[in-house]
Amino acid sequence: MLFLLGRADDPNATYTGCPIVQSPPTSFERSWTSHFTLRRRNTVRNIPGPASPSWLFGNMLQLYLSPTYGDYEFDWQRIYGPFYRIKGCFGQDKLMISDPVSLQYILNSRHFKFGPSMENAIHLLYGIDSIMGVNEEDHKRIRAALSVGFTAAAVRDYIPVFEKAAQTLIEQLEESSGKSINICPLLSLATLSTISEVVLGYSTEDLGEEFMKNNFQILTIASSQSATQIVADAIGARLPGWVWRGAIHLPTATCKAIRTAKRLANELGNQVLREKREAAEQGLDINTDLYGRLLDLHRLDKTKNTLTEAEIVAQTAITMIAGQDTTANTLAFGLVELAKTPELQDNLRAEIHSTLRASDGGSVSYDNMPLLNAFIKESLRMFPAEAIGERTAVEDVVIPLTGSLTMTTGERISHVPVRKGQNLNLAMASYQRLESRWGEDAQEFKPSRWLDGPTFEGEAVGPYANLLNFLGGPRTCPGCDSITIGLCVTFTDSDHHVDGVSR
Numbered sequence: 245m246l247f248l249l250g251r252a253d254d255p256n257a258t259y260t261g262c263p264i265v266q267s268p269p270t271s272f273e274r275s276w277t278s279h280f281t282l283r284r285r286n287t288v289r290n291i292p293g294p295a296s297p298s299w300l301f302g303n304m305l306q307l308y309l310s311p312t313y314g315d316y317e318f319d320w321q322r323i324y325g326p327f328y329r330i331k332g333c334f335g336q337d338k339l340m341i342s343d344p345v346s347l348q349y350i351l352n353s354r355h356f357k358f359g360p361s362m363e364n365a366i367h368l369l370y371g372i373d374s375i376m377g378v379n380e381e382d383h384k385r386i387r388a389a390l391s392v393g394f395t396a397a398a399v400r401d402y403i404p405v406f407e408k409a410a411q412t413l414i415e416q417l418e419e420s421s422g423k424s425i426n427i428c429p430l431l432s433l434a435t436l437s438t439i440s441e442v443v444l445g446y447s448t449e450d451l452g453e454e455f456m457k458n459n460f461q462i463l464t465i466a467s468s469q470s471a472t473q474i475v476a477d478a479i480g481a482r483l484p485g486w487v488w489r490g491a492i493h494l495p496t497a498t499c500k501a502i503r504t505a506k507r508l509a510n511e512l513g514n515q516v517l518r519e520k521r522e523a524a525e526q527g528l529d530i531n532t533d534l535y536g537r538l539l540d541l542h543r544l545d546k547t548k549n550t551l552t553e554a555e556i557v558a559q560t561a562i563t564m565i566a567g568q569d570t571t572a573n574t575l576a577f578g579l580v581e582l583a584k585t586p587e588l589q590d591n592l593r594a595e596i597h598s599t600l601r602a603s604d605g606g607s608v609s610y611d612n613m614p615l616l617n618a619f620i621k622e623s624l625r626m627f628p629a630e631a632i633g634e635r636t637a638v639e640d641v642v643i644p645l646t647g648s649l650t651m652t653t654g655e656r657i658s659h660v661p662v663r664k665g666q667n668l669n670l671a672m673a674s675y676q677r678l679e680s681r682w683g684e685d686a687q688e689f690k691p692s693r694w695l696d697g698p699t700f701e702g703e704a705v706g707p708y709a710n711l712l713n714f715l716g717g718p719r720t721c722p723g724c725d726s727i728t729i730g731l732c733v734t735f736t737d738s739d740h741h742v743d744g745v746s747r
């Protein structure tokens with residue numbers, strides 16, 4: 245489970261990313277609701293899917309602990325199509341969904357919320373008042389307020405920060421020139437320093453030693469996966485919230501790290517706001533980062549449209565953690581592909597050099613670099629940092645399909661009725677390798693697909709390039725636009741040969 249990651253009714257609200265549609269019941273939903281009430285049998289059980297090797301683990305070890313990500317999942321998709329059933333721990337039925345029509349429906353519908361493990365993890369680490377911890381009206385309000393830090397103008401202001409981080413990265417690479425290095429911790433540090441600068445106006449030195457140590461502990465906990473954790477997760481998902489809230493006080497290393505992370509985020513958020521308040525009282529401009537913008541809005545307009553200081557502080561853990569390893573891993577996978585394909589590296593370097601020459605020391609037009617943009621889209625398509633999202637149906641609901649599905653009973657259906665509580669895996673990595681969507685070469689890393697005309701079949705989903713890396717709907721990742729610019733800047737500025745790669 246990638247629990248570190250990391251939705252609104254107002255059609256006029258301008259959030260970054262995908263248009264926000266929190267749909268009222270559609271005619272489709274109304275007609276199917278009556279149909280569904282007539283057929284309360286468990287349809288999910290009759291959806292085809294792979295055999296389960298064990299009652300205890302179901303297909304979970306194959307899904308999450310295969311030697312290379314997708315060893316089983318991509319094969320299952322080839323055999324069973326974009327909507328199939330797998331077994332979770334203790335015989336639980338889970339749906340694996342990569343059908344674009346179904347995904348679009350789920351992401352924009354009010355009939356689904358985070359699954360229980362994800363909800364508990366969000367509450368524990370980010371807090372119940374964080375943007376991911378709140379729902380409905382509160383979510384819409386916090387999301388609208390946070391959007392000041394993610395507008396096109398704000399993202400343009402971040403470019404010097406991205407450039408500075410890329411420069412530091414170059415210096416670190418130069419120090420290790422000719423030697424083999426582990427690039428992942430360097431990238432993680434680079435993304436943390438960028439996020440800290442644009443969110444809080446703080447450098448990593450300002451964050452302090454204890455924060456830095458805890459931050460890397462938390463990322464290690466979040467990215468480690470084992471059979472024991474999979475079972476613990478499945479048991480945890482069945483426990484009520486109060487058990488989780490109590491369990492966090494256990495004297496284990498993980499619980500201690502999470503307790504420390506919450507305390508440090510709270511202290512940090514309060515300290516940043518105190519300093520910004522004092523700076524504003526001295527007449528200084530505090531509109532230079534996300535927290536400065538949020539505080540300034542609150543000082544000028546204390547209506548319900550702005551966040552209170554406590555609400556701003558409550559966003560510290562999520563904004564500092566959600567984008568760090570997701571961005572670093574995207575960069576790392578891009579570098580792996582560059583290392584494997586020297587010709588691509590040379591062509592990219594030629595495009596970067598000619599664009600930099602044309603800019604003549606002025607601002608660089610990243611949009612005018614087709615190969616760089618194609619390379620970034622292809623890296624995102626092949627290697628989504630969050631491979632699977634988790635949702636639960638909050639009531640009995642019917643999910644539409646692109647085509648139809650033949651059940652194990654032989655019946656063909658074009659809509660899947662699911663019961664309240666049904667667990668759904670939004671299979672983003674599978675969707676991004678769906679041959680019916682991307683073509684027969686969907687499994688190949690091929691940036692040229694983005695340059696050779698229409699890239700995908702069917703209606704667009706997701707906020708960027710028809711990709712689901714940032715999911716979609718009201719909970720689309722708000723960092724989407726800044727990340728894509730940040731990736732352009734980093735690859736442009738870190739003009740270094742990647743000579744080889746080992747894992």
Ligand code: HEM
Nearest residue numbers: 250251376566567570571574629633713714715719721723
């Ligand atoms: C390549 C980098 C990134 C990827 C792939 C990514 C992916 C995602 C995904 C998939 C979600 C939705 C999770 C869900 O609803 O299940 C999400 C939510 C979120 N992301 Fe990102 N993210 C990235 C970087 C960032 C950055 C840099 C920030 C901010 C500094 C950020 C802040 C957030 C926040 C605040 C949410 C919660 C949104 C909400 O619930 O309304 N992310 N991200």
